[in-house]
Amino acid sequence: MIFFAKLHPLIVHFPVALLTSGVVFEIYGSLKKDEVVETAGRFNTRLGFGCIFPVLIVGFLGMLSLDNTEKFKDFLSGHMRFVFLTTGVFIIAMVFSRYVRNPFGRAVYFLALIAGLVCVLNTGYYGGELVHRFGVSTTQ
């Protein structure tokens, strides 16, 4: 449904912004040994992680309404590749943060946060190109 294709760009900013600020705050807080900043970062990372799932569902439903996808298929597949990587990497981060509470778990958690940040920014890049270069779901 075109409704979902138009809704998707409206709600994607929540996971993108929350995960980006969350990861930056967590890393900054950890390096500066500032627990308040790190805790604020953890809150944003978790809220952003929760926002991924409605955005995923709406993205899939929106994609079903697209036609003539040939000219932007590389960007659509790039977008989806990074969507799956972002989701997978943040799931790994959450699992390690919850169940592996030792220095190894913390190291994996921070590496996953950095990888997740790179992935979510790439997701946004490809999605942005779909909308602003190819005009996907901007007409009507």
Ligand code: HEM
């Ligand atoms: C972590 C989940 C996701 C994030 C963070 C995300 C992010 C974005 C962003 C930032 C845009 C550009 C919005 C704009 O510039 O106004 C976009 C557009 C788009 N995304 Fe996603 N996306 C996600 C999941 C998905 C999924 C699962 C699909 C489809 C399988 C999808 C398909 C699309 C499409 C088709 C567009 C073009 C606009 C539209 O038709 O809705 N996205 N996305």
